Amino acid sequence: MSWLTMPRWPAITVGVAIGLLECLTFLLLDKPIGCSTAFTRTSGLIEKALRGNAAAEKPYYRLFPPVIDWEWVFVAGIPLGAFLAAFSSGTFRIEWVPSLWTAIFGTGISRRLGAALTGGFLVGLGSRWAGGCTSGHGISGCLQLALSSWLASAAFFAGGILSAILLFSLPGR
Amino acid sequence: MERIHLLLPDPAKKPAALILGILFGFLLQKGGVTRYETIIGQLLLLDFTVLKVMLSAVLTGMLGIEILLRFNLVALHPKHGSFGSSVIGGLIFGLGFGLLGYCPGTAAGAAGQGSLDALFGGVGGMLLGAAFYSEIYHRIEPSVLRWGNFGDITLPELLRTSRWKVVTAVAALLAAVLAALYLAGL
Numbered sequence: 001m002s003w004l005t006m007p008r009w010p011a012i013t014v015g016v017a018i019g020l021l022e023c024l025t026f027l028l029l030d031k032p033i034g035c036s037t038a039f040t041r042t043s044g045l046i047e048k049a050l051r052g053n054a055a056a057e058k059p060y061y062r063l064f065p066p067v068i069d070w071e072w073v074f075v076a077g078i079p080l081g082a083f084l085a086a087f088s089s090g091t092f093r094i095e096w097v098p099s100l101w102t103a104i105f106g107t108g109i110s111r112r113l114g115a116a117l118t119g120g121f122l123v124g125l126g127s128r129w130a131g132g133c134t135s136g137h138g139i140s141g142c143l144q145l146a147l148s149s150w151l152a153s154a155a156f157f158a159g160g161i162l163s164a165i166l167l168f169s170l171p172g173r
Numbered sequence: 174m175e176r177i178h179l180l181l182p183d184p185a186k187k188p189a190a191l192i193l194g195i196l197f198g199f200l201l202q203k204g205g206v207t208r209y210e211t212i213i214g215q216l217l218l219l220d221f222t223v224l225k226v227m228l229s230a231v232l233t234g235m236l237g238i239e240i241l242l243r244f245n246l247v248a249l250h251p252k253h254g255s256f257g258s259s260v261i262g263g264l265i266f267g268l269g270f271g272l273l274g275y276c277p278g279t280a281a282g283a284a285g286q287g288s289l290d291a292l293f294g295g296v297g298g299m300l301l302g303a304a305f306y307s308e309i310y311h312r313i314e315p316s317v318l319r320w321g322n323f324g325d326i327t328l329p330e331l332l333r334t335s336r337w338k339v340v341t342a343v344a345a346l347l348a349a350v351l352a353a354l355y356l357a358g359l
Contacts, residue, residue, distance in 0.1 A: 012225060019229065019230040020237065022233075022237070022238070023238060023241060058308070058311075082286050089203075119274070120280070122272065127302075129262025143230070145328040146325065148252045148325070154263070157216075158264065160266075161218065164271035165217060
């Protein structure tokens with residue numbers, strides 16, 4: 001069982017396993033794997049809790065009602081699985097600032113959180129705008145050969161490469 | 174021909190989804206793609222782990238789904254798109270992707286390995302971004318989202334050729350890119 005305690009598995013092994021997991025999801029649940037819809041449902045649930053049913057009447061929430069469906073449960077399973085994987089290899093650790101960020105931008109927590117919050121906002125906005133994320137378009141949509149997914153995935157990485165290169169070449173960082 | 178299916182009954186869907194989600198999170202973490210360093214390394218074109226995981230997942234899933242389609246066991250669910258939606262939305266996502274260093278699925282996974290920037294910044298920011306989108310949806314839906322609309326068309330439909338030809342060509346392309354990455358030691 002030494003593979004279970006390994007901190008990293010080969011990328012291809014993980015990719016092939018994710019591809020098989022997709023087939024299983026299509027077979028058992030008749031839907032591709034996707035993550036970002038669950039964020040819309042959660043934001044709808046929060047708005048509904050804070051502002052009442054009027055929030056749920058927004059046109060977008062009529063399209064994606066604020067309910068806990070099986071896709072939401074799937075996304076809730078992700079941190080559990082990642083915890084088990086990190087715990088099994090002894091790599092679980094509470095960390096506010098990733099080491100690569102620290103090396104370039106220093107140890108300040110607020111700076112990192114500010115960037116992550118801004119980036120998170122754009123990722124949340126962009127994934128709903130494009131109708132999917134790196135899982136729903138990048139893996140599930142591309143493997144179905146959907147034109148929307150190939151275009152969106154190219155845009156995800158074009159934007160991401162531009163943004164990361166600009167950020168890491170900021171003058172006086 | 175009627176579809177033979179192994180679909181789960183409704184009460185079994187959430188438990189099954191939980192198990193599949195746990196497996197997905199487990200794989201993402203073991204693959205190293207829940208680490209900020211791995212994702213930023215990919216976007217800076219220094220570490221190709223993300224690409225290797227994604228291309229091998231697409232290759233395996235594409236061939237698997239194609240076989241299951243032949244046996245009438247699955248149905249396809251390609252998403253609708255337009256230039257205004259897929260490309261503009263994708264670029265907004267990308268700009269955030271480089272700042273955050275996680276995507277929705279890997280941020281959820283990173284939270285599980287103890288990365289609190291992914292939890293508070295990533296998941297928190299994504300919820301705000303999704304809420305903001307629900308505010309502007311009714312304004313961009315009749316305009317931007319319809320620019321260059323092409324619906325849920327797939328590559329074989331676009332190229333007016335058989336699925337198998339496209340699957341074979343894409344599989345060969347993905348395999349060649351993966352082989353090139355390994356040969357280049359990336």
